[in-house]
Amino acid sequence: MTGVATDLGRVHSVGLNAFAADVVEVQANISSGLPGFYISGSTDTSLREAKERVRAAVNNSDLKFPEKRLTVALAPANLPKSGAGFDLAMAVAVLVATGQAPTTLLPGTVMIGELALDGRLRSTRGVLPLLLGARDAGFTRAVVPIDNVAEATLVEGIEIGGAYSLSDVVAWMAGNLVLDTVADGPGPSAAPAVPDMTDVVGQPAARHALEVAAAGAHHILMTGPPGIGKTMLACRLPGILPELDHAESLEVTAIHSVAGILPAHRPLVVVPPFVAPHHSASITSLLGGGTGMARPGAVSRAHRGVLFLDECAEMGTKVLDSLRQPLEEGIVRVARRDGTAVYPARFQLILAANPCPCAPVNDVDCVCTSIVRRRYLGKLSGPLMDRIDIRVQMEPPGNTALMTEQGESSALVSARVATARAAARDRWRDHGWLTNAEVPGSALRREYRLPPDTMRPIEAFLREGRITARGADRALRLAWTLTDLRGGTSPEADDVAQALMYRDRGNGR
Ligand SMILES: Nc1ncnc2c1ncn2[C@@H]1O[C@H](COP(=O)(O)OP(=O)(O)OP(=O)(O)O)[C@@H](O)[C@H]1O
């Protein structure tokens, strides 16, 4: 090997602290004293296991692990660090300290990657946000595992080198190898197909409700007996939503990268995500968390997309109520061992439920007591329901003719949705709001206040206590969406009345 023996090796890496990337300097120091391997600097269990991986990877790469006293420090020491992404930087720091690798290419370079015992580099979670952080900190080059190259090249302004193994990295440092700059393997694969609206027969009211929800990014609840298309419709919502713009794509991709759910060869997420946790899901799996590097939960994986809670009346009240904070703020705070992590969580909520536990095809056959019935959907009442703008009660199709009626395709519906969304975006452009759902209540009540005649139905509802102040704001947002869908410029009394009807349905249960 060509390097000059030094006793200290320094290599830069990047660590994720919730959603923020921190540059970390990995220092390996050889000193006299009893042989041993120590890691210092606020590390968690997975990092302490790095010792075994680094030692084995070095030894299995035709390189020599020092039989001396070795201390690896991760600086700054007070930053919480976790995960296996520092393995490569640690191994290289050890090789630099022992003169087995030259330092020429180290300035301006960050190294990221987990090592397998045989020296291969394994793909690592969070490469996109890690490299965004490294670039913003002034680094110009990154060495990453080959499987992360596709994702890494999404970051502009930083040169990427993909390596298969520790030996590759050492050969590159010695000037004997050029690292891959494009992803290996089968190239970008197509995104999984979203099922089409044309499969859904009948249910015109629910189809329209879904279109309205898509146009304004409103939350929606569908209730009705089993087997009438609630789940079918919900799964088709992403297919009528506009694709993500580039900034949104990067944001969503970064979250999916941290969650470890990004496919290696299709790194950029362009279709709004659709996340459907089971009704037995825990609060942690919904909101995120866990030991070490807190994982984003379903609400964050659904960021800029759809969170679908099927059979939501089967979920616990506590679980459902845990959604209130992210719904209100568009972010979620996750408690961790060392403080709170904040993740983005702006999603469109879609709820589906049967009207009662026995759920007969025809409601008249219900065997539940009125108390049981009330309690069942009652779980959804109160503050959570207040945030749901659209409620549809679906009925079984009355006759078989309905079952042969072909529905419109997603392409047709999504074209109308796109037009309505564009109208909304233009109107709110100066304020930076993208959808009607984002418009603050104060704006609806002042700058965009509707004439008294138009407001009359809402005022009546407020007087009768049929709607809360927040509910009134939400009905106004919905009225704007109905206006955008019909190509109008400002809501009229009809739009307001229809918006109230959408909110009010299913309320009396
Ligand atoms: N409106 C519909 N158009 C076409 N097929 C339908 C429709 N409704 C139901 N089906 C058929 O029935 C199956 C079940 O529908 P789906 O899962 O959407 O029902 P659901 O309303 O969610 O019922 P559950 O309350 O039991 O969850 C679908 O896979 C489809 O084959």
Ligand SMILES: [Mg+2]
């Ligand atoms: Mg269902």
Ligand SMILES: [Zn+2]
């Ligand atoms: Zn029943």
